[in-house]
Amino acid sequence: MPDPRLPSPAPRPAASGSVLPAIPFYAPDLGEAELRALQTTLVSRRLAGGATQTERCHRMLAATMPDSLPLLTQSCTAALEMAALLLELRPGDEVIMPSWTFCSTANAVLLRGAVPVFADVREDTLNLDADDVAAAVTPRSRAVICVHYAGVGCDMAALQAVCRRHGLALIEDAAQAVGASWAGQPLGSFGTLGAFSYHASKNLTCGEGGALIVNDPSLRSRAEILWEKGTDRLRFARGEVSRYSWQDLGSSFLPSEVTASLLAVQLARLEEITEKRLAVWRRYDTLLAPLAEDWGLRRPQIPQAAAHNGHIYHLRFPSRAMRDHVLARLAAERIGASTHYEPLHLSAAGRRFGQTLAPLPVTEAAGATLLRLPLYGDLPPGEQDRVVERLDAALAAIPH
Numbered sequence: 001m002p003d004p005r006l007p008s009p010a011p012r013p014a015a016s017g018s019v020l021p022a023i024p025f026y027a028p029d030l031g032e033a034e035l036r037a038l039q040t041t042l043v044s045r046r047l048a049g050g051a052t053q054t055e056r057c058h059r060m061l062a063a064t065m066p067d068s069l070p071l072l073t074q075s076c077t078a079a080l081e082m083a084a085l086l087l088e089l090r091p092g093d094e095v096i097m098p099s100w101t102f103c104s105t106a107n108a109v110l111l112r113g114a115v116p117v118f119a120d121v122r123e124d125t126l127n128l129d130a131d132d133v134a135a136a137v138t139p140r141s142r143a144v145i146c147v148h149y150a151g152v153g154c155d156m157a158a159l160q161a162v163c164r165r166h167g168l169a170l171i172e173d174a175a176q177a178v179g180a181s182w183a184g185q186p187l188g189s190f191g192t193l194g195a196f197s198y199h200a201s202k203n204l205t206c207g208e209g210g211a212l213i214v215n216d217p218s219l220r221s222r223a224e225i226l227w228e229k230g231t232d233r234l235r236f237a238r239g240e241v242s243r244y245s246w247q248d249l250g251s252s253f254l255p256s257e258v259t260a261s262l263l264a265v266q267l268a269r270l271e272e273i274t275e276k277r278l279a280v281w282r283r284y285d286t287l288l289a290p291l292a293e294d295w296g297l298r299r300p301q302i303p304q305a306a307a308h309n310g311h312i313y314h315l316r317f318p319s320r321a322m323r324d325h326v327l328a329r330l331a332a333e334r335i336g337a338s339t340h341y342e343p344l345h346l347s348a349a350g351r352r353f354g355q356t357l358a359p360l361p362v363t364e365a366a367g368a369t370l371l372r373l374p375l376y377g378d379l380p381p382g383e384q385d386r387v388v389e390r391l392d393a394a395l396a397a398i399p400h
């Protein structure tokens with residue numbers, strides 16, 4: 001397929017002296033169909049949100065989660081903020097979440113005056129530890145936000161049990177989990193609410209975009225109102241009322257039809273894009289197995305119940321110094337590897353606004369030792385070989 005994706009940076013000599021193209025950290029999987037869809041939308045001149053393209057996306061999302069109400073948003077950040085609004089979080093409420101996440105998870109809660117309480121993640125998946133969540137519950141706890149790190153599902157049965165026991169809402173931050181499932185059920189459809197991201201770095205993208213998945217039927221009608229600036233415009237569009245008016249709090253959460261038309265093509269390509277990424281992920285896992293063995297690197301662990309989506313391939317090194325050395329060597333070779341989160345409880349805002357009741361050793365170790373490798377469906381095998389080969393060379397060059 002002729003590929004109109006972003007141009008690669010011009011070749012220039014790598015540290016090794018050879019002239020090789022840069023390997024980006026991520027690259028959106030975009031083609032002719034996306035171009036055509038954008039053109040059709042522009043020609044139609046129907047650009048405001050909530051029309052046919054948005055409805056198309058909603059139908060595709062609902063097809064995989066038939067008991068849920070999906071609502072496109074301008075980002076996962078917006079979806080999480082809408083979730084906090086819908087749950088009527090109030091000042092003083094506590095929301096338990098991992099510190100191993102992006103700041104949007106915590107900001108959504110803080111914007112309602114509630115307090116993020118950081119719990120640790122599990123050693124195997126880097127997903128929220130249900131025992132740690134249970135230990136963080138207080139009479140002020142209102143909700144739990146779990147993050148499906150790298151598109152690998154959290155242990156949903158364990159988290160649901162803790163939430164049920166303590167009467168807490170469960171929000172799935174499924175920013176990275178598009179198309180992934182746990183025990184055969186799509187991630188995003190387990191919690192009271194789920195939130196997806198379609199940011200340019202994610203598996204499916206429309207540049208900036210997201211979706212809120214409303215799984216609790218009692219929140220549906222209010223969700224539709226909050227989504228449309230606090231009006232009942234959706235009921236008006238369905239012919240249920242003769243005019244629409246201001247009903248409640250709300251904001252402009254919906255994206256434009258330009259965004260939705262791009263996303264509709266990506267959603268239709270979900271299986272193809274996921275399969276391409278999984279092939280690259282599995283190839284890394286095979287190629288890196290001997291290296292990991294030799295150097296004591298930890299490869300991702302996928303629980304039996306998880307069908308992941310190849311969002312991230314990461315390695316954990318025995319030390320920060322070793323990780324940073326390898327990262328610097330790969331950067332010098334213009335290979336787009338990257339660390340991931342600075343644990344929120346260690347960041348300036350996290351210290352100021354969050355609560356950490358107990359040490360978070362697994363989170364801190366991941367922040368210090370984890371490295372993500374370039375991963376996108378169109379990563380050519382030769383380039384992937386180069387990543388592995390340069391990684392091997394970087395390890396061999398570690399000063400003893």
Ligand SMILES: Cc1ncc(COP(=O)(O)O)c(C=O)c1O
Binds near residue numbers: 075102105196
């Ligand atoms: C766990 C998590 N939540 C939320 C977000 C925010 O997503 P968006 O960029 O769509 O707002 C990200 C972004 O990477 C993320 O990793």
